[in-house]
Amino acid sequence: MKQAVNRIASTIVYPTENPYLNGAWKPCDTEWTASTPDLQVIGEVPRDLNGVYLRNGHNPVHESIGKYHPYDGDGMVHGMRFRDGAATYTNRWIRTTGFLAEQAAGKSLWPGIIEPRRATRRGWGSIGAMKDNAGTDIIVHAGKVIVAMSQCSEPYRLDPLTLETLGPDADWARSVGTRGICSHFKHDEHTGHMTFFNYGEEPPYMNYGVVDRDNKLLHYVPIDLPGARWPHDLGLTENYSILHDLPLFFDPEGLKKDQHRLGFHRDVPARFGVIPRFGGNADVRWFEAEPCYLLHLSNSFEEGDDVVMDGCIQRNPIPDLSALPREGYARMNALLDMHQQQAHMHRWRFNLKTGQTKEETLDDQVTEFPMANGRHGGRPYRYSYNALPARGFWLLEGLKKYDFQTGASQTWMPDKGSYVSESPFAPRDNSQGEDDGYVVTFLTNTETGKGECALLDARDISRGPLCRIVLPHQVPTGAHAYWAPDSMLAA
Numbered sequence: 001m002k003q004a005v006n007r008i009a010s011t012i013v014y015p016t017e018n019p020y021l022n023g024a025w026k027p028c029d030t031e032w033t034a035s036t037p038d039l040q041v042i043g044e045v046p047r048d049l050n051g052v053y054l055r056n057g058h059n060p061v062h063e064s065i066g067k068y069h070p071y072d073g074d075g076m077v078h079g080m081r082f083r084d085g086a087a088t089y090t091n092r093w094i095r096t097t098g099f100l101a102e103q104a105a106g107k108s109l110w111p112g113i114i115e116p117r118r119a120t121r122r123g124w125g126s127i128g129a130m131k132d133n134a135g136t137d138i139i140v141h142a143g144k145v146i147v148a149m150s151q152c153s154e155p156y157r158l159d160p161l162t163l164e165t166l167g168p169d170a171d172w173a174r175s176v177g178t179r180g181i182c183s184h185f186k187h188d189e190h191t192g193h194m195t196f197f198n199y200g201e202e203p204p205y206m207n208y209g210v211v212d213r214d215n216k217l218l219h220y221v222p223i224d225l226p227g228a229r230w231p232h233d234l235g236l237t238e239n240y241s242i243l244h245d246l247p248l249f250f251d252p253e254g255l256k257k258d259q260h261r262l263g264f265h266r267d268v269p270a271r272f273g274v275i276p277r278f279g280g281n282a283d284v285r286w287f288e289a290e291p292c293y294l295l296h297l298s299n300s301f302e303e304g305d306d307v308v309m310d311g312c313i314q315r316n317p318i319p320d321l322s323a324l325p326r327e328g329y330a331r332m333n334a335l336l337d338m339h340q341q342q343a344h345m346h347r348w349r350f351n352l353k354t355g356q357t358k359e360e361t362l363d364d365q366v367t368e369f370p371m372a373n374g375r376h377g378g379r380p381y382r383y384s385y386n387a388l389p390a391r392g393f394w395l396l397e398g399l400k401k402y403d404f405q406t407g408a409s410q411t412w413m414p415d416k417g418s419y420v421s422e423s424p425f426a427p428r429d430n431s432q433g434e435d436d437g438y439v440v441t442f443l444t445n446t447e448t449g450k451g452e453c454a455l456l457d458a459r460d461i462s463r464g465p466l467c468r469i470v471l472p473h474q475v476p477t478g479a480h481a482y483w484a485p486d487s488m489l490a491a
């Protein structure tokens with residue numbers, strides 16, 4: 001089968017100089033369902049890989065109100081289902097309330113994240129000033145895909161195979177109210193729990209919650225913070241979650257006047273709150289650390305009295321833009337440049353006995369979008385699979401595998417003009433080790449205009465893809481990805 005199921009004509013006006021609407025970022029306009037053998041396969045689809053690779057991203061339909069930012073576009077999920085040596089590609093827009101409203105109107109109704117209406121944004125999506133596109137994060141929990149956007153939004157659920165939007169999660173979303181959930185939320189493969197947080201500009205500045213394997217909200221508590229913050233991830237270990245209070249936040253005086261001046265406060269320590277999975281505000285142990293910002297964690301785990309957290313620290317989250325023109329895209333590119341942010345792998349150790357924090361640089365090289373074997377999520381682990389960002393622009397031009405036990409690493413760079421997506425580890429059936437399986441990614445090839453799904457041997461990614469499946473269209477560069485083995489697809 002190779003079927004163009006639906007096409008939605010774009011109203012975006014081309015040519016445009018916006019780099020996030022061209023090249024590897026050019027949105028697609030067609031929803032496909034396409035399977036082998038009607039898709040070209042270079043190599044062989046392995047029979048011992050059974051599950052689905054899912055990648056979220058922003059794929060705008062309509063011409064934006066003002067300048068388009070790559071976080072604004074309508075959410076679209078691309079899925080590659082592997083089953084008994086066959087593969088099926090499916091891509092669908094996420095039918096959020098905002099998406100459907102704009103489809104009915106035939107145009108954009110909400111300005112994006114960098115437009116002046118940001119003054120009224122409250123960290124909320126379709127109920128506030130910004131369209132909820134649900135296009136940032138993606139996991140599978142309780143047998144369904146959950147997607148949401150970084151600004152906090154309704155948790156939308158999708159069928160993990162058809163990618164049909166099942167709607168906002170009505171079972172427990174009402175309990176979290178207009179705060180919604182923020183990317184990132186975490187799924188614990190061992191317990192089936194999903195942990196999450198949200199944040200806002202009025203107290204409580206953060207809430208923390210846990211949903212069980214049957215999709216019931218078990219726990220939802222307010223967390224005291226010194227002010228409005230802008231966190232992006234939370235850590236998960238076997239017994240704890242790790243909350244982030246980072247010195248990148250809006251000027252509190254400005255907020256009183258509805259002005260949103262985001263600043264990095266180099267003299268304010270980062271704080272990380274270790275909270276028992278079902279703990280409350282009084283149970284949080286706060287640990288201070290060097291000032292930093294942090295988007296994405298690779299993994300966290302417990303070791304003796306330590307809670308250990310690994311992720312891509314940013315020492316310079318907001319680069320100096322003063323020499324760059326306000327017109328054009330130089331400032332946007334600088335703000336999205338992971339080399340300017342100096343993102344690199346870092347380890348924090350929070351000692352529960354002494355209250356001390358120890359920090360360690362794991363690698364100086366700029367990497368982002370770290371992924372670990374989901375079975376080791378929250379538990380001791382050895383390997384992380386990170387993306388190597390391009391310079392000066394938001395693109396991922398290669399992969400790096402870390403072995404934290406030996407200090408060794410491997411890299412793989414695809415052909416020129418070809419870019420990877422976030423690339424999770426996918427265990428083979430009866431996997432015998434932490435890296436016994438595949439690393440799976442979508443490739444966006446700007447030279448050929450073709451999209452591919454590539455599988456690499458996780459034990460040696462430097463050999464390049466074992467298998468490439470050529471897709472019916474170019475898969476634009478996107479946001480987060482997830483691997484769900486077959487065992488997670490049934491509720």
Ligand SMILES: [Fe+2]
Binds near residue numbers: 136232295
């Ligand atoms: Fe993220």
